[in-house]
Ligand SMILES: [Zn+2]
């Protein structure tokens with residue numbers, strides 16, 4: 001590098017630093033969820049403010065023994081919720097890590113539809129130690145699949161990213177080709193409860209059912225609202241020979257709005 005180049009290089013670097021510094025003063029970093037300017041500068045991996053972080057809440061016990069739904073305070077441990085009493089799910093156990101509130105909704109939208117995958121990292125750090133016992137011991141970990149057309153459009157399956165985050169990126173129990181979504185139907189969030197169940201009928205199929213015989217499977221999905229998607233996946237797995245199905249979701253509608 002000659003003297004001139006060094007001068008130019010140095011000048012550029014100083015120039016770039018100046019521009020970056022000015023941008024930080026003029027355009028403060030903002031929280032990806034609420035849009036408030038962040039007080040601290042730099043350092044944090046993701047722009048998420050403390051008050052949004054505090055809104056990421058665990059579920060409150062007691063929980064339904066099967067589906068993990070929050071139950072009214074005072075309900076005895078080990079009880080079942082009305083839904084599970086009415087129709088026993090085909091899965092043995094479902095647990096969710098956080099309350100699906102407005103903050104979590106926005107966070108999920110960020111990584112699901114806006115490709116803000118760094119937002120997912122924050123959530124996974126919080127989720128770290130929260131995966132309940134027994135789930136990691138399943139024989140297979142199966143992210144709820146997207147239809148291949150939707151996968152092509154989005155470029156990634158958010159449930160696979162969650163499964164990798166919960167159980168490790170190189171966990172060879174995570175299988176994506178076992179369960180397949182055969183119909184590309186409207187998103188569940190656009191339908192009411194009755195239509196959701198109908199929308200999902202015969203929606204999934206199993207590739208290589210011989211692998212499933214007497215195996216315990218852990219399904220992973222982003223949100224549990226009515227549980228219809230997980231139930232449909234679980235039924236398909238059990239019909240094809242799985243001995244037990246667990247379900248794990250990131251978010252869960254709480255008993256009362258929080
Ligand atoms: Zn915020």
Ligand SMILES: [Zn+2]
Nearest residue numbers: 064067081084
């Ligand atoms: Zn229940």
